[in-house]
Amino acid sequence: MAALSDFRLLRPASAADAVRLRGEHPASRFLAGGTDLLPNMRRGLVTAEAIIDLGGVAELAELRVVDAALHVGAGVTLATLAADPVVQARLPALAQAAASVAGPTHRTAATLGGNLCLDTRCMYYNQSEPWRHAIQNCMKIAGDTCRVATKSDRCWAAFSGDVAPALLALDAEVQVLGPQGSRRLSLADFYRDDGMAWLSLAADELLVSVRIPLTDGWVSAYEKLQVRGAIDFPLTGVAVALRREGDLIGDLRVACTGVSSRPELIGGLESLAGKPFDDAALALVEKQIKRGTQPMETTVINVSYRRRVTPVLAKRLLRRLWQAAA
Numbered sequence: 001m002a003a004l005s006d007f008r009l010l011r012p013a014s015a016a017d018a019v020r021l022r023g024e025h026p027a028s029r030f031l032a033g034g035t036d037l038l039p040n041m042r043r044g045l046v047t048a049e050a051i052i053d054l055g056g057v058a059e060l061a062e063l064r065v066v067d068a069a070l071h072v073g074a075g076v077t078l079a080t081l082a083a084d085p086v087v088q089a090r091l092p093a094l095a096q097a098a099a100s101v102a103g104p105t106h107r108t109a110a111t112l113g114g115n116l117c118l119d120t121r122c123m124y125y126n127q128s129e130p131w132r133h134a135i136q137n138c139m140k141i142a143g144d145t146c147r148v149a150t151k152s153d154r155c156w157a158a159f160s161g162d163v164a165p166a167l168l169a170l171d172a173e174v175q176v177l178g179p180q181g182s183r184r185l186s187l188a189d190f191y192r193d194d195g196m197a198w199l200s201l202a203a204d205e206l207l208v209s210v211r212i213p214l215t216d217g218w219v220s221a222y223e224k225l226q227v228r229g230a231i232d233f234p235l236t237g238v239a240v241a242l243r244r245e246g247d248l249i250g251d252l253r254v255a256c257t258g259v260s261s262r263p264e265l266i267g268g269l270e271s272l273a274g275k276p277f278d279d280a281a282l283a284l285v286e287k288q289i290k291r292g293t294q295p296m297e298t299t300v301i302n303v304s305y306r307r308r309v310t311p312v313l314a315k316r317l318l319r320r321l322w323q324a325a326a
């Protein structure tokens with residue numbers, strides 16, 4: 001990897017200061033744990049003349065329960081999140097997803113905000129400069145060809161963060177601060193299906209916090225497929241949240257990562273509310289996952305395997321949760 005190029009380091013003390021500095025320095029980037037940004041800068045994937053270090057912004061480190069919801073500041077580390085007793089007891093999918101990111105050392109620095117704003121990934125993009133130069137680069141960094149789908153007019157890089165699908169299944173919303181003030185949006189609306197512009201966040205907007213409802217009666221879980229047991233992005237990952245009403249499904253949400261340019265909340269499952277948990281229900285889950293995701297050749301495992309294994313993970317989790325909820 002190449003050395004980091006020089007940059008100015010700016011240290012805001014508040015979220016408002018961070019947004020102001022971002023506006024004043026158009027060629028800057030927010031830095032949280034730096035576990036994605038800094039490797040990307042060393043690879044020449046990201047350039048920045050100034051780095052806005054969010055480490056001193058106290059409001060981003062808040063983690064508290066307010067009005068039957070957990071509020072997590074964007075600067076809370078994944079290690080803290082995974083070990084939090086409320087998260088472990090009430091939001092197990094979130095605890096499991098946070099604990100599955102990279103390795104223990106990364107998780108002590110890596111933050112929730114950095115994980116949700118993670119750059120999209122592709123085997124033609126996440127390479128050294130000489131490697132990329134040898135293939136004349138790709139659309140995401142330079143030029144107009146997506147190496148994954150050379151005839152396509154869009155970039156197919158995949159969103160591969162572990163935590164977003166868990167939060168989608170748990171019905172989270174995010175709070176964002178920009179020069180015009182603060183706004184709230186559902187986590188689903190925070191993402192766009194575009195490998196180059198995957199966040200509906202303006203460059204000078206800061207992700208401040210995530211709100212997750214603590215609703216009784218739900219069980220949840222997250223599982224990912226990875227080449228190695230640790231320090232590996234998901235080739236595909238699935239989060240499931242389920243509410244059981246006796247022998248019937250009360251409610252069900254499924255979300256996936258690694259298989260589209262955004263984390264996908266799987267649509268078309270509302271009709272399962274009030275239905276029995278049987279083969280027909282699981283067949284619908286499989287059909288909707290296949291319909292709602294589009295794995296491409298962005299990673300080392302082939303597309304047809306990832307297409308088949310994603311619903312397998314979902315159905316396995318659902319069977320487990322159904323028993324647990326009895």
Ligand SMILES: Cc1cc2nc3c(=O)[nH]c(=O)nc-3n(C[C@H](O)[C@H](O)[C@H](O)COP(=O)(O)OP(=O)(O)OC[C@H]3O[C@@H](n4cnc5c(N)ncnc54)[C@H](O)[C@@H]3O)c2cc1C
Binds near residue numbers: 114
């Ligand atoms: C070897 C290795 C293995 C990894 N494995 C995984 C894995 O298994 N799963 C996984 O999900 N990730 C993995 N990662 C990626 C990364 O470590 C994590 O996603 C981590 O959570 C990123 O958080 P961070 O705080 O370090 O983000 P940073 O690197 O600081 O930031 C990431 C991006 O988010 C932006 N950003 C950060 N905070 C905010 C904010 N509050 N508002 C707006 N923008 C913001 C930054 O500007 C940057 O563009 C891995 C990385 C490495 C190096």
